[in-house]
Every structure is written in structure tokens, then in C-alpha cells.
Amino acid sequence: MRWNRVRAIFLKDGTELIxxxxxxxxxxVFPVIFxxxxxxxxxxxxxxxxxxxxxxxxxxxxxxxxxxxxSETKSENLSIEPFGKDFREALTKQxxxxxxxxxxxxxxxxFDGGRSDGKSQRAAEALVQHLRLLKLEKAKKTLExxxxxxEILNPPSVTAINIAPKEKVSGIELAQFLPIVVLLMVMxxxxxxxxxxxxxxxxxGTAESLxxxxxxxxxxxxxKFLVIGLLTLFAIALNIALLMISIHFMGGASxxxxxxxxxxxxxxxxxxxxFSGALxxxxxxxxxxxxxxSYLHTFILxxxxxxxxxxxxxxxxxxxxxxxxxxxxxxLKSWLTSSxxxxxxxxxxxxxxxxxxxLNASAYQFKSExxxxxMGGINWKQWWKTGRDGTRYxxxxxxxxxxxxxxxxxxxxxxxxxxxxxxxxxxxxxxxxSTFLAQIGAMLILPHFINKTLGLKRDYIFPKRFKFGFYLLxxxxxxxxxxxxxxxxxxxxxxxPPEFEEIFTKLIDENSITFLIFVVGVMPGITxxxxxxxxxxxxxxxxxxxxxxxxxxxxxxxxxxxxxxxVFTFVLGILFAMLTIRTGTxxxxxxxxxxxxxxxxxIAKNNLFSDSLISETSYSDSSAWTFLIxxxxxxxxxxxxxxxxxxFKEEVKS
Numbered sequence: 001m002r003w004n005r006v007r008a009i010f011l012k013d014g015t016e017l018i019x020x021x022x023x024x025x026x027x028x029v030f031p032v033i034f035x036x037x038x039x040x041x042x043x044x045x046x047x048x049x050x051x052x053x054x055x056x057x058x059x060x061x062x063x064x065x066x067x068x069x070x071s072e073t074k075s076e077n078l079s080i081e082p083f084g085k086d087f088r089e090a091l092t093k094q095x096x097x098x099x100x101x102x103x104x105x106x107x108x109x110x111f112d113g114g115r116s117d118g119k120s121q122r123a124a125e126a127l128v129q130h131l132r133l134l135k136l137e138k139a140k141k142t143l144e145x146x147x148x149x150x151e152i153l154n155p156p157s158v159t160a161i162n163i164a165p166k167e168k169v170s171g172i173e174l175a176q177f178l179p180i181v182v183l184l185m186v187m188x189x190x191x192x193x194x195x196x197x198x199x200x201x202x203x204x205g206t207a208e209s210l211x212x213x214x215x216x217x218x219x220x221x222x223x224k225f226l227v228i229g230l231l232t233l234f235a236i237a238l239n240i241a242l243l244m245i246s247i248h249f250m251g252g253a254s255x256x257x258x259x260x261x262x263x264x265x266x267x268x269x270x271x272x273x274x275f276s277g278a279l280x281x282x283x284x285x286x287x288x289x290x291x292x293x294s295y296l297h298t299f300i301l302x303x304x305x306x307x308x309x310x311x312x313x314x315x316x317x318x319x320x321x322x323x324x325x326x327x328x329x330x331x332l333k334s335w336l337t338s339s340x341x342x343x344x345x346x347x348x349x350x351x352x353x354x355x356x357x358x359l360n361a362s363a364y365q366f367k368s369e370x371x372x373x374x375m376g377g378i379n380w381k382q383w384w385k386t387g388r389d390g391t392r393y394x395x396x397x398x399x400x401x402x403x404x405x406x407x408x409x410x411x412x413x414x415x416x417x418x419x420x421x422x423x424x425x426x427x428x429x430x431x432x433x434s435t436f437l438a439q440i441g442a443m444l445i446l447p448h449f450i451n452k453t454l455g456l457k458r459d460y461i462f463p464k465r466f467k468f469g470f471y472l473l474x475x476x477x478x479x480x481x482x483x484x485x486x487x488x489x490x491x492x493x494x495x496x497p498p499e500f501e502e503i504f505t506k507l508i509d510e511n512s513i514t515f516l517i518f519v520v521g522v523m524p525g526i527t528x529x530x531x532x533x534x535x536x537x538x539x540x541x542x543x544x545x546x547x548x549x550x551x552x553x554x555x556x557x558x559x560x561x562x563x564x565x566x567v568f569t570f571v572l573g574i575l576f577a578m579l580t581i582r583t584g585t586x587x588x589x590x591x592x593x594x595x596x597x598x599x600x601x602x603i604a605k606n607n608l609f610s611d612s613l614i615s616e617t618s619y620s621d622s623s624a625w626t627f628l629i630x631x632x633x634x635x636x637x638x639x640x641x642x643x644x645x646x647x648f649k650e651e652v653k654s
Contacts, residue, residue: 002216002219005214005215005216005219005223006219006222006223006226007223008215008223009210009215009219009220009222009223009224009227010223010224010226010227012223013197013223013224013227014227014231053122055077056077056119056122057078057079058078058079058097058119058123058126059079059081059095059096059097059123060078060079060080060081060096060097060098060099060100060123060127061080061081061082061083061087061090061096061098061099061100062080062081062082062083062099062100062101063082063083063084063100063101063102064082064083064084065102075126075130075133077126078123078127078130083096083099087099087110088110091110091111091112092112094112094115094120097111097119097120097123098110098111098120098123098124098127099111100127107131109124109127109128111123111124170260171260171336171337171338172336172337174260174264175332175333175336175337178240178332178333178336179267179329179330179332179333180307180308180329181243182236182240182264182267182268182271182329183271183303183307183325183326183328183329184304184307185235185236185239186232186236186268186271186275187275187300187303188300189232189235189236190228190232190272190275190276190279191279191296191300193227193228193231193232194228194276194279194280194282194283194296195279195283195289195292195293195296197224197227197228197280197283198224198280198283198284198286198366199283199284199286199287199288199289199292200289202287202288203288203289216363217363217366217367218360218363220363220366221280221284221359221362221363221366222359222363224280225277225280225359228276228280229272229273229276232272232276233265233268233269233272236265236268236272237261237265240261240264240265241261244257244260244261260336263332263335263336264332264336267328267331267332267335267348268332269352270328270331270348270349270351270352271325271328271329271351273351273352273355273356274324274328274351274352274354274355274358275303275325275355276355276359277354277355277356277357277358277359277361277362278299278324278325278355278358279296279299280358280359280362281358281359281361281362281365281397282295282296282299283296284362284365284366285365303325303326306323306326307329321343321344321346321347321561322347322350322407322411322558322561324350324351324354324355324404325351327347327348327350327351328348328351330344331344331345331347331348341494341563342493342494342563343563346558346563346566350558353554354400354404357396357400357551358400360396361396361400364395364396364397365397391457392456392457393457393538393539393541394450394454394535394538394539395539395542396539396540396542396543398454398539399535399536399539399540402446402447402450402535402539403531403535403536403555405446405450406442406443406446406447406450406531407442407559409438409441409442409446410438410441410442410443411438413434413437413438413441413442414434414435414437414438416434417430417433417434417435417438418430418431418434421433421434421437422434426506426510427503427506427510428506428507428508428509428510428511429510429511431503431506431507432507432511432515432516432519432520435519436519436523439519439523439524439527440523440527443527443528443530443531444526444527444530447530447534447535450535451535457538458534459584460533460534460538460580460584460585460586461530461534461585461586461587462585463585463587465583465584465585465587465646465648466583466585466587466588466591467646468591469644471641471644472588472591472592472595473595474637474641475592475595475637475638475641475645476591476592476594476595476596476599477595477599477634477637478633478634478635478636478637478638478641479572479575479592479595479596479634479638480595480596480599480600480634481630481631481633481634481637482571482572482575482631482635482638483568483571483572483596483631483634484627484630484631484634485627485628485630485631486567486568486570486571486631487564487565487567487568487627488623488624488627489567490563490564490565490566490567490568491564493564494564494566495564496562496564500562504604508601508604508605513601513602513605516601516605517598517601517602520597520598520600520601521594521595521597521598521601522594524593524594524597525590525591525593525594525597526590528556528593529580529586529589529590529593530586532552532553532555532559532573532576532577533552533576533577533579533580533586533589534580534586536551536552536555537552537577537580537581540552545581548577549574549577549578549581550574552573552577553570553571553573553574553576553577554570554573556569556570556573556576557569557570557573572593572596575592575638576589576592576593577589579592579645582645582646582647582648583645583646583647583648584648585648588645
């Protein structure tokens with residue numbers, strides 16, 4: 001990419017965007033005026049409400065037989081009157097605020113919780129406090145009559161002391177609302193500029209002129225992204241600064257202001273990259289501003305609902321980290337509370353990577369034939385009618401969208417399987433059964449459905465290119481040995497949490513070895529290779545073989561959602577991809593993948609080599625050389641047998 005060309009597009013679009021008065025009002029003027037004004041008005045209103053409620057008087061109706069009970073104690077804001085008629089009618093007509101009766105040694109307080117002013121409910125709460133005071137006064141009187149000291153009614157006072165530093169407390173307070181606020185701001189700030197910079201170019205007739213210049217489509221898209229992204233980042237920084245300053249002057253969380261401000265602004269960058277990529281991709285695929293707006297509003301609405309559901313609770317599920325965009329919000333929440341770990345960093349890299357991938361896909365869309373002819377982005381009817389004859393692999397946008405779809409369905413099937421379909425089983429059995437369900441539904445059926453629907457080329461699944469040889473068994477052992485030092489590195493840097501070790505132990509102990517080999521060995525060997533070395537690897541081949549291997553292996557490692565195993569799965573993903581490219585079929589990779597997983601299952605199930613390979617003490621400096629030597633042995637085996645792997649040569653049609 002030629003950055004001088006990107007800079008030229010950046011200056012062009014930046015000048016146009018700054019000249020647009022609507023952009024300045026929406027991103028700068030409105031936040032500067034509205035946020036402080038809103039917080040000041042909200043503070044004044046809250047103060048007035050508290051003062052007004054403190055001065056409220058409540059009319060309480062009681063049974064005539066109880067009026068003497070309340071005559072001994074007085075309350076400034078409670079007016080107690082006897083009442084013998086239908087109290088429900090009096091409460092409904094707001095002639096009184098509450099009614100109290102006594103039955104079977106218990107007071108019953110009736111109030112109207114349907115009143116819009118909430119006064120009846122507040123009257124009930126005040127009455128509860130009054131009754132506690134009444135009981136205390138009665139107890140004192142009884143003690144006095146029996147000449148017993150009142151000291152026994154005064155137990156030791158209790159004071160809770162928070163040992164957390166002020167910085168962490170203020171971070172926790174900010175984490176309750178700031179990630180969701182930032183996420184919503186990012187989506188809304190990006191919407192209009194994304195439409196204007198992409199679809200607007202087409203409607204103004206300037207897209208063809210840009211493409212006619214000696215500038216690549218990728219340079220155009222990234223130049224536009226830098227303008228939109230930096231302006232959004234500036235607006236986010238301005239909004240957050242004003243928000244924090246306003247909270248500070250209102251007496252809210254104020255400790256370590258600069259640190260929390262910096263964390264929030266930097267934490268918004270992955271969100272900006274992802275949502276910029278997604279919204280620019282949608283805009284570049286649309287033929288008009290109206291069409292783009294309809295797509296964007298639906299997209300933003302779905303993510304807004306997901307953000308509210310995912311980020312507003314205290315206990316956030318781990319799988320939310322892997323939802324692009326939302327996972328970055330979870331990471332920001334963990335950083336504000338000083339609880340961030342390696343998973344939060346991987347989630348951020350994952351979100352950023354998806355965003356960059358979508359920007360590349362947008363460049364592909366922008367330079368499409370329909371854009372050059374002034375017809376917009378993708379003509380979906382034309383796309384549906386052509387290119388479905390089984391002569392092409394998936395495009396990069398199709399690959400990315402299909403992967404995200406498959407991944408989400410896999411997570412949903414795993415979640416619902418474990419907590420609904422198989423909830424009566426033990427935890428280990430439930431996890432294995434839900435994984436099996438997700439493998440069948442998401443990774444076996446969906447790729448077949450997508451291939452059929454898009455009419456894609458699937459020559460990589462032809463079994464006739466596969467010839468079994470006993471050397472493959474030794475090759476599988478070599479692959480497993482090669483992975484050991486990388487597993488050691490990952491486990492040393494990002495140790496598995498005790499919860500994972502406990503679940504893994506249950507998974508192994510509570511299932512038979514036959515079922516474990518089938519679900520952990522056979523099924524992943526087929527389904528994961530079908531998705532990653534079949535669909536995704538060939539979808540990325542337009543980027544070049546090396547990039548296709550890298551990105552398919554990266555997605556393969558991220559999909560496992562286990563930081564400690566990231567390096568291990570990434571390296572093996574590269575090996576499986578190289579096998580597929582060399583042989584022209586996924587079945588060699590399927591065989592080696594099956595052998596690697598099966599060896600691991602057999603060792604774990606039978607507790608073999610526990611002192612040197614799989615125990616917690618194995619991840620220490622003293623055993624580093626052992627893993628390194630085993631890895632070197634594995635590499636030597638693979639190198640010696642690599643020449644036996646057949647090379648696929650595609651037939652050239654004359």
C-alpha cells in the first residue's frame with residue numbers, strides 16, 4: 001500500500017467532511033454543549049426531587065382499634081387517621097397514601113404501586129421505618145417497667161471499610177456504564193460519515209473518477225477509513241473528557257482521571273476499526289444512500305440490543321469476548337476494573353482483525369464492475385444469477401461473512417445444548433454432547449448449505465485425491481510432538497485458569513474413551529478441516545497462498561477461544577493448511593488432525609506421562625528442554641516424511 005496515495009485521499013475526504021457543517025455539529029458542537037448541560041440539568045433535577053420528597057407528607061389510614069398504638073409516637077411526615085370504610089377505594093382515588101391493619105400478630109401495609117407519582121410506595125417505605133421506631137419505643141418502655149437497662153438494645157455499631165484504592169473503585173463505577181456508552185457512540189458517530197464517504201461518492205458520480213486515477217481501491221478505502229476513524233476518535237475523546245469532567249464536578253468518580261480517560265479512548269480504537277469496516281462494507285455494497293441507511297440501521301439496532309444484553313450485567317459470559325465489536329467493549333470493562341487478562345487482548349486483536357478484513361472486502365466491493373459503471377456496489381440479483389455454477393471459490397467477503405455466521409451458530413448451539421438440551425447430564429457429558437451438536441449443526445451442515453447456496457467450487461473435498469499410507473500414522477505423531485513446545489510456550493505465558501482445568505478433568509473422566517475419540521478426534525478432524533482448510537483457506541487464496549495460510553490459521557486458533565492453546569493451534573493450523581495446499585484436498589489434513597487429537601485424548605484418559613507432559617508441574621523451566629527436544633524430534637519426522645506427501649497438480653484444460 002502506497003501511503004502517499006492514502007494521504008491524498010485522507011486530505012481530500014477530510015477537507016470535505018470538515019466543511020460539512022452537519023458533521024461539525026454532530027461530532028463537536030453538540031457534545032460540547034449537550035453533555036455538560038444534560039448533566040447539570042440532571043443534577044439540578046435530582047436535587048430538587050430529593051428536596052421535594054424530603055418535604056412530602058403522607059396520609060396513613062389505620063383501623064380504628066389501632067389508633068391508640070400510633071398516638072405514642074409522632075412522625076413529622078406521617079399523618080395517621082382512623083378509617084373504617086373501603087380503604088382500596090380511598091387509595092385508588094388518591095385520597096390517602098397507605099393503609100395499615102393488624103392481623104395474627106403482624107402488620108399489613110397496603111399501598112397503590114400503580115400511582116404514576118410513586119408517592120404511595122414512598123409512604124409505605126416511610127411507614128415501615130415508623131413501625132420499627134414504634135417497636136423500639138415499646139421495647140424501651142417494657143425494659144423501663146422491669147427496671148432493666150436500655151443498653152442491651154444498643155448493639156455494637158457496624159462500619160464497612162473498603163480496602164480497595166480509590167482508583168480501582170472509581171474504575172469500577174465507570175465500568176458500569178462507560179463501555180456501553182462508548183460502543184453506542186462509536187456506532188452512531190460512524191453511521192453518517194460511512195454512508196456519505198462511500199455511497200455518496202457513487203451518487204455524486206465521483207467514484208468512477210477516483211477509480212480512474214492511479215490509486216488502488218484499497219488505498220481509497222483506507223484513506224476514507226482514516227478520515228472517518230480519526231474524526232470519530234476525536235469525537236469520542238471529546239465526549240468522554242466532557243463526561244468525566246462533568247461527573248467530577250458533580251461529586252462522582254474522580255480518582256485517576258487521566259488514566260481512565262486514556263484507557264477509554266484507546267479501548268475505543270478496536271471498536272472504531274471494526275464498526276468502520278462493517279459500516280463501510282455495507283455502504284460500499286449499496287447502490288443508494290437510502291438502501292445503505294436501511295442496512296445500517298438494522299445492523300446498528302442488532303448490535304445495540306446485543307450490547308445492552310451483554311455489557312449491562314455483572315457476570316459476562318466468556319463467549320461474549322469473541323463477538324466482534326462487543327468483545328472490545330468487554331475488554332474495555334475489564335481494563336477499567338483492572339481485571340484484564342490475555343483473553344481481553346486477544347479479543348481486541350480479533351475485533352481489530354475482523355475490521356481490517358472488512359475494510360479489504362470493502363475495497364473489493366468498491367472497485368467492482370457495478371461501481372465503475374455507476375450502478376452501485378453489488379447487484380445482488382446479478383450476483384445470484386451468475387457465479388453459482390461451481391467454478392469458483394468463495395470471495396473474501398463471502399468467506400468472512402460465512403465464518404462469522406458459522407462461528408455464531410456454533411456458539412449458540414454449544415450454549416443452548418449445554419444449558420437446555422443436555423442440562424440433566426453431568427457437566428462433562430453435557431459439554432461433550434453440546435460440542436457434538438454444534439459440530440454437526442454449524443460446522444458440517446452449514447458449510448454444505450453455504451456451498452450449495454452460493455454454488456461454489458468444492459474440489460478440495462474430493463476423496464479420490466487421498467491415498468492412505470502407514471507413513472501418515474508416523475506423520476501424525478510427528479505433528480503432535482511438534483506442537484508440544486508451542487503448547488508449553490502458550491501455557492507458560494497464559495496459564496489455563498483452574499476452572500478450565502476442572503472442566504477438562506470432568507470432560508475426560510465422565511465420558512468413555514470411544515465417545516471422546518469420536519467427538520474430540522473424528523468430528524473436529526472432519527468439520528474443522530472442512531471449514532478452515534476447505535472453505536476459508538480457499539476463500540482467502542485471492543490474497544496469495546502465504547496470506548491465505550496465515551489468515552485461515554489465525555481464525556482457526558482464535559476459534560478455539562483458549563489463550564493458552566493459541567500458539568499450539570496456530571502452528572498446527574499452518575501445518576494443516578500446507579498439507580491441503582500441497583495435496584489439493586483436505587483429507588490428509590483431516591487424517592493428521594484426527595491423529596493429533598486422538599493421541600492427546602488417549603494420553604489424558606489413561607494419565608500417561610503425567611509426570612513429564614500433562615501435569616501442572618510440567619510447565620516449569622526444568623522441563624523446557626524436554627519439550628524443545630520433543631518438538632525438534634517431531635519436526636525431523638515431518639521433514640523426513642514430507643516428500644512422501646503427494647503433490648497435486650491441477651489439470652490445465654486445453
